[in-house]
Amino acid sequence: MILYGSSFSPFVRKVIAFAAERGVALENKAILLGDPDPAFRAASPLAKMPALVDGDFSIADSTAIVTYLDGVAPGAKLIPETPRERATVYWWDEFADTELFGVGRRMFFNRVVAPLFQRNPAIADAADADAAERDDLPRILAYLEDVVPEPGGWLVGSSLSLADIAVASPFVNFDHCASSPWADAYPRVAAWVRPILARPSFAGVVDSETRLLAKVRGRGAA
Ligand SMILES: N[C@@H](CCC(=O)N[C@@H](CS)C(=O)NCC(=O)O)C(=O)O
Structure with missing residues (x-):
């Protein structure tokens, strides 16, 4: 595929x-x-x-x-079959795709994509990135801080699901471009998300992104 x-x-x-x-x-x-x-x-x-x-x-x-x-794919599914769990997994997936992505896009596009990857600082709106991080990200992370499971737990049911993967993914973008480390202010979120991002399924891709970004930052543009 x-x-x-x-x-x-x-x-x-x-x-x-x-x-x-x-x-x-x-x-x-x-x-x-x-x-x-x-x-x-x-x-x-x-x-x-x-x-x-x-x-x-x-x-x-x-x-x-x-x-x-x-x-x-054969094997255990990551999108559960039972109506309540299935619906809840899709709710988290939507939360990630709209709330987390919406804020993350304003930060990541304006601080990384436009100035470094597209070499077009003129379209980078630094003030909008700052506003997203200052005014909108805290509301979302405060909500997560209240509802995430204890470390080792899962957002839905008793095992990893699409919900955990979808919600964890945008945090990599925050790590790439947040001006202050979000993890300090939201320790429960960090304790839940860090082990997910350390899984081999994420670790390899995050590592290659981090290395590429360091290289691009080192030379000022892609
Ligand atoms: N709902 C879509 C959203 C995909 C999306 O917005 N991708 C962005 C990149 S993060 C994109 O390709 N944007 C190009 C565009 O909007 O023209 C999904 O879940 O795949």
């Missing part, structure tokens, strides 16, 4: 980690935002990453992709 996208996108990283947890081998074809690659465009009608191609089947949207992977 081919996965189009850059792992710097929390949506793409979510799919990569999910596939690794489910033992699905993906060939990751790195693309840029709005990439003109015809194969990517054919798989992603809205030109958003990620998109997946599996033989003659293609599908875009991270949630649609992980739902497909969970269905086709």
Whole structure:
């Protein structure tokens, strides 16, 4: 299977980690935002990453992709079957894709993507990144601080699920670009999310992102 996208996108990283947890081998074809690659465009009608191609089947949207992977891969599922657990997993997935991503996008785009990857500081709105971190991130992290399980616990049920993977993924972007370490102010969130990001399914991809970012920062642009 081919996965189009850059792992710097929390949506793409979510799919990569999910596939690794489910033992699905993906060939990751790195693309840029709005990439003109015809194969990517054919798989992603809205030109958003990620998109997946599996033989003659293609599908875009991270949630649609992980739902497909969970269905086709043998072994224990990461999206539960029971109505309440399944609904709750999708609620967390939506929380990650909207609330966490919404704030993270303003920080990561303006501090990393525009100035460093796109070499276009003119479109980087530093004030908006600061406002997102100062005014909006605390509300979301304070909510999580109240509801995350004890370290070693899971957001839904008694084992790892899509919920944990989806909510953990945007934290990598916060780590890449937050001006003050969020973990100091939200210790329960940190104690829950750190072990998830240390799992092999996340660790490899996070490490390669961190190394690439250090290189790009070292030379001032991509
Ligand atoms: N709901 C989609 C969102 C995907 C998305 O917004 N991806 C961003 C990158 S983080 C993108 O490709 N944006 C390009 C654009 O909006 O043109 C998903 O879960 O995959």
